[in-house]
Amino acid sequence: MKHVYPVLLCGGSGTRLWPLSRKSYPKQFVPLVGQQTLFQDTAARLTGQGAGLAFQRPVVLTNADFRFIVTAQLSALQIDPMAVMIEPFGRNTAPSVLAAALYLDKVDPDALVLVAPADHVLPDTAAFHAAVAEGAKAAEQGRLVTFGITPDRPETGYGYLQLAQRPDGSGAALPLARFVEKPDLARAKVLLGQGDCLWNAGIFLFKPRDMIAAFAAHAPDLVDPVRAAVDQARPDLGLLRLDPGAWGQLRDISVDHAVMEKADNLSVVPYDGVWSDLGGWESVWREMGPDADGVALGGNATAIDCADTLLRSEAEGLQIVGIGLKNIVAIAMPDAVLVADMSRAQDVKRVVDILREKGAAQAETLPRDHRPWGWFESLALGGRFQVKRILVHPGAALSLQSHVHRSEHWVVVEGTARVTVGDEVKLLTENQSVYVPVGAIHRLENPGKLPMVMIEVQTGAYVGEDDIIRYEDVYGRQARE
Template identity: 45%
Template sequence: MSKLIVPVILAGGQGTRLWPMSRAARPKQFLPLTGPTSLFQNTLTRVTNAEVYAPAVVVTNADYRFIVAEQAAELDLALSGILLEPVARNTAVAIAAAAAFVSDRFGPDAVLHILPSDHDVTAGDGYWLALREALAAASNGELVTFGIKPTHPETGFGYIQSEASVGAGVRPVQRFVEKPNAERAAQMLAEGGYFWNSGMFMIGAESFLRECETLAPETLNAARGAVSKAKSDLDFIRLDEIAFATAPNISVDYAIFEKTAKAAVVAVDFGWSDLGSWDAVWKGAARDASENLTQGNVTLDNVTNSLIVTDHAHVAVNGLDDIAVVATNDAVYVGRLSEAQKVGAMVKVLRAGKDTVGLTEIHKTAYRPWGGYASVLNGDRFQVKRLFVKPGKKLSLQKHHHRAEHWIVVRGTAEVTVDGTITTLSENQSIYLPLGCVHRLANPGKIELELIEVQTGSYLGEDDIIRIEDEFGRA
């Protein structure tokens, strides 16, 4: 390919239908659902061919910025930029902002490959053929979407009607079809000429922006303003909040693709799944002879056609068919696997309850740019946590108004600063941090530091932190 493609990876979604594994603070794109690396990392890996792709641009929620940076660093991949959305406004303005940024950085004739970060894609010969076909059309001003050849009557996807066929180049879109019911989905499959709408696009930067100017001027103005007034923050680019917030909350499909006369589709049949629900994860994975998918500590007896996933407790299931069981250390979901699309509705119920909303937002394990922590035990005026700090990382220099802390090193080496005095601790050693002291924890070693933190005091909330210095810009 003579022209490099700029991949734009959308990584801001929350993936509620994969609860309880996927939650607002660490959604499904950052989870290793199909192997040892996360879906986001798999997407990054797919666009590393330097003969085809420029370094990727990532568009994400500001809350996910450190996860994005860390997961890219784990793969030793450089990025062209990490654009931070200040508020959620759907995909139209996110893609428009990316197009404006790429046009400024790479030139107005740059071609963008828009990719969701949470899909499972097999990048074989069919993938690269489709890429070449889409690039040629996008370079000629067409706005290309990738239509997946359907394998079954799916009700969870939108469809594209077109005369396209696999390997026959790009064809005009006749119309977009909303998610159908089961009867209509079966009818479309029998008729032919319908493709799953993958949410992947190939667009020329200026071609797309010109269509925005005609069809979605409010979106374009918001995107251009957000990019022109953006500010750099460490390795991130913070889009201007005032400008970005003026954008309509609308998808790129509704804002542009369903209105433009330039919409085209390339039909593909490479392996693809949006992994939008637990039954999609089950369909896309290797299963045992009884058609069961298991992850974690699981024991089954007379179980068929089921998914059982656990990251903590040992789960034993007996005498059931078509069951989904997903267990974390603070929540368990049980339901019909064939009705897994309904998990999103369950999350809405949980969010509406003041005692359960937290289960949709954070995990027992919270991840930070330096590592993270997990709650072990809570009581009246005390709390026990497990902290883990990555090699070479350090927490902010901080103090607390309402709690004292006691740190015990379980593994690795800790460098602890207390009121200006630095102490090095090894395994099985501990230190006391009195109320109000200015302190910092660092890992100077080559392996992960793990320690137990015991907090005592009148208030133990995470907001009782006064940051004095912080290498991650949070002070």
């Protein structure tokens, strides 16, 4: 059995699936085409054994905003990561890949490292394991291996890998001739017809020492700062925070541009199975499996006399209905609705830029705010009040805190809450309530085995999330986290 260490990259905040995917909760953490999230699917795919491979505990690279989402979603799968490395700032994939290589070089220098974005769809796990096993043969010989997807259409949203020879159907790794940037439609048709070009999946397999050597040869300015960031990383509640001073010296660059396009020891494993990076709503429509009329529905959606259309409702109790639509994407969220021509799906990221310029909160944040203990969402907001719905996971607790500008009324509607207000601690069940005066030190906990839900009514001169003083917090957070 060959030991393979998965490295999951999940720090990105893609905008092409707005309004469902946003900076505060991007697509990798959303169940887009199944019951599990894309991140969970990726972690599960790279667990256990298959095709002569033994997958070890994963290493995850993400940012501070997603650290609790990562640990909670892995915990739901009973996956214990080897490390969750927190990037102080986004610096693209090159520093992330090098950090993982340096870290794992100390753990097991002879093992193989498989770097995978955490937002891809790869439903045939056995076929993918077989492809990794083929790549392992080349990686064992010191090659840097990438994976290319056999194209089935002239796609303009992906970069391409041109091979030194046409694939022979064996699945064996082949030498790479060159990288091809995302083409226009005419060029994509030519590449499809050549038969020697594959979509670049952005998945890599290598030995740590070989990747470190490639960076030393082709991007030497990154090596010392990344090494310092890893060596000076600070453990924090089971996480590993990379040193911000060293990380701040790094330039923003992808691993393709930093290393892969310059290295002369690259091999490509052709992959014929189903794959998608869900890079836009057209991809989601395709993966959802449209009916005979080309209609795909999600949530409370109804289509009447529609064709080649995607309708999704992502809000409880909100119905979306399409009549006579053709080539349309319509996505309904509690706070935003997208309606677009299917052919313009790749332009959705422009919407985010426009909304950001207008100062609209919908550009980056969702109404539901996920925290390590659960989540809350605002139901009503006025000048001097706010009404929230709050869910607390079993066994979880909010911080011991107080507020300067607001008081709070709590009403439990599901489950049991343990409430601390000042020196008093008591249990509340459904239909029971408590009042928290301005300035009172308080805490909310869920001692039960089921989620606890409550309604919170805030009143006061200011009801912003930064009106909080923390005295104790099991998650080590500062204000507003």
